[in-house]
Amino acid sequence: MAGLVANTELLRKLLVGFVRDEVLKVGITEVVLGLSGGIDSALVAFIAAEALGPDHVHAICMPYKTSNPESEAHARLVAEACGINFSVVPITAMVDAYFNLFPQADNMRRGNKMARERMTILFDHSALLRALVLGTSNKTELLLGYGTLYGDMASALNPIGDLYKSHVWQLSAAMGVPSAVIEKKPSADLWAGQTDEEELGFTYREVDELLYRMVDLRLTREELVAAGFDGEFIDSIYQKIRNSHFKRRLPVIAKVSNRTIDRDFRYARDWGK
Amino acid sequence: MDFTAVLAQIQPKLGCLADNLALVEKEILAASASGGDLIIFPELALTGYFLKDLVPEVALRLDSPEILRLVELSRSISIAIGFVEETTDYHFYNSALYLEDGAIRHLHRKVYLPTYGLFDEQRYLAHGTTFRAFDSKFGRFGMVICEDMWHLSASYILAMDGATTLLCLSSSPARGIDGETLGSAAAWQKLVSTTALFLNCRVLYCNRVGFEDGVNFWGGSEYIAPSGESVSRCKLLEPEALSVRIDEGALRRERIFSPMIRDENLFVTMQELARITRERGQ
Numbered sequence: 001m002a003g004l005v006a007n008t009e010l011l012r013k014l015l016v017g018f019v020r021d022e023v024l025k026v027g028i029t030e031v032v033l034g035l036s037g038g039i040d041s042a043l044v045a046f047i048a049a050e051a052l053g054p055d056h057v058h059a060i061c062m063p064y065k066t067s068n069p070e071s072e073a074h075a076r077l078v079a080e081a082c083g084i085n086f087s088v089v090p091i092t093a094m095v096d097a098y099f100n101l102f103p104q105a106d107n108m109r110r111g112n113k114m115a116r117e118r119m120t121i122l123f124d125h126s127a128l129l130r131a132l133v134l135g136t137s138n139k140t141e142l143l144l145g146y147g148t149l150y151g152d153m154a155s156a157l158n159p160i161g162d163l164y165k166s167h168v169w170q171l172s173a174a175m176g177v178p179s180a181v182i183e184k185k186p187s188a189d190l191w192a193g194q195t196d197e198e199e200l201g202f203t204y205r206e207v208d209e210l211l212y213r214m215v216d217l218r219l220t221r222e223e224l225v226a227a228g229f230d231g232e233f234i235d236s237i238y239q240k241i242r243n244s245h246f247k248r249r250l251p252v253i254a255k256v257s258n259r260t261i262d263r264d265f266r267y268a269r270d271w272g273k
Numbered sequence: 274m275d276f277t278a279v280l281a282q283i284q285p286k287l288g289c290l291a292d293n294l295a296l297v298e299k300e301i302l303a304a305s306a307s308g309g310d311l312i313i314f315p316e317l318a319l320t321g322y323f324l325k326d327l328v329p330e331v332a333l334r335l336d337s338p339e340i341l342r343l344v345e346l347s348r349s350i351s352i353a354i355g356f357v358e359e360t361t362d363y364h365f366y367n368s369a370l371y372l373e374d375g376a377i378r379h380l381h382r383k384v385y386l387p388t389y390g391l392f393d394e395q396r397y398l399a400h401g402t403t404f405r406a407f408d409s410k411f412g413r414f415g416m417v418i419c420e421d422m423w424h425l426s427a428s429y430i431l432a433m434d435g436a437t438t439l440l441c442l443s444s445s446p447a448r449g450i451d452g453e454t455l456g457s458a459a460a461w462q463k464l465v466s467t468t469a470l471f472l473n474c475r476v477l478y479c480n481r482v483g484f485e486d487g488v489n490f491w492g493g494s495e496y497i498a499p500s501g502e503s504v505s506r507c508k509l510l511e512p513e514a515l516s517v518r519i520d521e522g523a524l525r526r527e528r529i530f531s532p533m534i535r536d537e538n539l540f541v542t543m544q545e546l547a548r549i550t551r552e553r554g555q
Contacts (some may be wrong), residue, residue, distance in 0.1 A: 014447060098488055270287045270486050273287055
């Protein structure tokens with residue numbers, strides 16, 4: 001499918017240009033990002049290093065005690081490969097201190113807490129380093145809602161939010177992300193052996209084929225079925241998109257005045273830039 | 274006559290009139306000093322594109338000091354430039370001015386305001402109602418703004434009105450990453466080339482660069498000969514001032530080889546359009 005095969009040279013130019021332009025024009029030279037050892041944050045690190053120079057990119061690896069040690073090793077490998085600043089801030093003490101109060105908490109609560117703990121560390125370093133926080137969520141997970149609101153979904157700028165996972169793989173290969181990172185199974189790494197695709201119940205390649213046709217090409221359900229997609233799969237993905245839409249919007253504001261923020265008070269974020 | 278046109282592929286700052294005016298002045302003085310006869314700026318060069326509620330804040334009346342300054346600068350070089358126009362009855366237009374020899378020669382108000390996909394122009398702007406060719410020192414010109422050109426009738430009317438050069442001022446966003454070149458660039462290149470070819474007109478296309486809220490404007494400004502051939506094209510994604518020499522002989526020769534515009538039957542067109550209008554009951 002043509003749409004899922006990217007012209008990586010062009011895409012690289014656009015995304016590098018995006019980071020350079022959107023960072024420098026607000027009078028800032030530094031960016032900070034969480035480096036998990038996975039492919040999405042690795043790609044963002046490579047893009048940022050090319051855009052701003054590796055000295056201006058600050059990567060933080062934030063493992064929890066159950067994180068796979070391979071993740072930190074891969075994060076380090078990525079940082080070395082693109083020459084960016086690298087540090088490790090473990091989150092075990094903070095997360096455990098909290099859950100000592102709520103020992104019954106399930107995996108979802110724990111995972112969300114970890115994602116939000118990492119967010120507070122990134123935004124603290126944003127203030128410390130005068131750096132913008134780069135987001136690392138791709139279009140596939142943003143559409144599926146497979147991320148934590150105000151956690152890994154929080155950032156100032158996201159260079160890869162309009163790239164499906166299939167694009168992320170292609171561009172990562174083109175930009176020289178280490179192959180160990182590209183080839184391993186995507187994982188949120190909340191517990192040992194967890195993989196995204198097992199948890200989601202489908203592969204990224206399968207869902208990208210559907211999402212591309214459903215969202216980008218706006219094919220109808222009938223057209224998708226005719227193209228060979230299973231009806232139940234289509235419906236479940238449609239519901240995932242609908243049910244997670246709140247994560248992609250600002251909080252809803254009760255309108256009482258003539259000019260309500262984002263409804264009839266409308267300005268671009270780059271206002272004056 | 275032969276003349277030198279400069280395509281000023283600039284990167285305006287969103288909502289910053291003073292900064293953009295300074296940038297525009299700098300480009301005008303440089304183009305003039307290097308022997309340019311005409312400089313063309315993008316759509317909304319003085320303001321940036323995704324203005325939303327900033328429209329009334331950055332709008333200029335034709336007698337504003339900013340416009341008068343540009344009119345003054347046109348004594349040394351002709352200028353085509355896009356801005357937000359405010360009228361005395363407080364309508365706001367996406368407009369383009371053609372300034373020459375210290376006077377306003379032409380004002381075009383964008384007729385087709387895109388309001389779909391990532392565009393929202395009709396929410397904030399009033400639409401123009403005319404396409405008129407006008408005489409410049411360099412022959413008869415027609416001016417369109419971006420989306421106008423996607424309407425065949427716009428360029429057709431200007432060519433029927435005698436324009437042999439079409440100026441298109443643009444702020445075209447980049448999208449489409451699956452082809453050999455950028456999707457929107459490929460579409461525009463096809464459009465300007467075909468328009469030139471159909472109408473035996475040259476086209477001077479000026480697009481901006483830079484990002485606004487993550488949206489890139491791709492540049493790629495170009496000069497298309499009346500044969501449809503792209504003679505010179507700016508780089509994609511980067512600011513540039515491209516100087517192009519316009520050859521009057523090429524226009525004359527093309528119109529001798531391919532006299533489609535001479536043979537165009539305006540009477541048939543008008544008769545059929547009148548019938549269609551009648552039948553539609555409009």
